[in-house]
Amino acid sequence: MTDLTLDALLAxxxxxxxxxxxxQGGAFYGELMTxxxxMVLTNGMVLDRDAIAASLDDAPPWATYTLTDARAVPVGTDAAALVYRATATREGQAEPFVALMTSVYRRTGGRTRLALYQQTTIAH
Structure with missing residues (x-):
């Protein structure tokens, strides 16, 4: 489970x-996801890998982001969840996007792959 450590998942x-x-998020996540x-987004959308790959490259890019308070939670022998707080901004956006994220990764075919991703907005 070496590549399911906090450091590896954060990377x-x-x-x-x-x-x-x-x-380039569509290409990246299209390859990374099982x-x-x-992906369960804060706006209520639930998207599968194909929908993510088709939509993310056209999304406005993030200008800045920080990830804090990260924790890895083992979920069996070949899986782990990464939970963290993300703060991100886009050009022209008045307020930053702040949410708690959960990414569930699992080892399959000799690779670490993203199986489930959920965003939860933090109320201001």
Whole structure:
């Protein structure tokens, strides 16, 4: 379970956020997500891997982001959840986007893959 450590999972999350900052999130997450993976977003949308891959490259890029309060939670032998707080801004956005994130990763086919991602908005 070496690559399901807090440091390894945080490195994957940073790679994902960096891809979102470059408007390359669709390609990144299309490759990282398992075939049956879902993303549950704060706006109530539930998107599968194909919908994510088709939509994220066209999303406005994030200008800045920080990830804090990260914790890894083992979920069996070959899986772990990463829970953290994200604060991100986009150009022209008055208020930052602040949410709690949960990413569930599992080892499959010799790789660490994203199986489920959920955002929970933090009320201001």
């Amino acid at each position: 994957l999350e940073h790679r994902g956020w960096d891809a979102l900052c470059r408007s 075939a049956e993976a879902l």
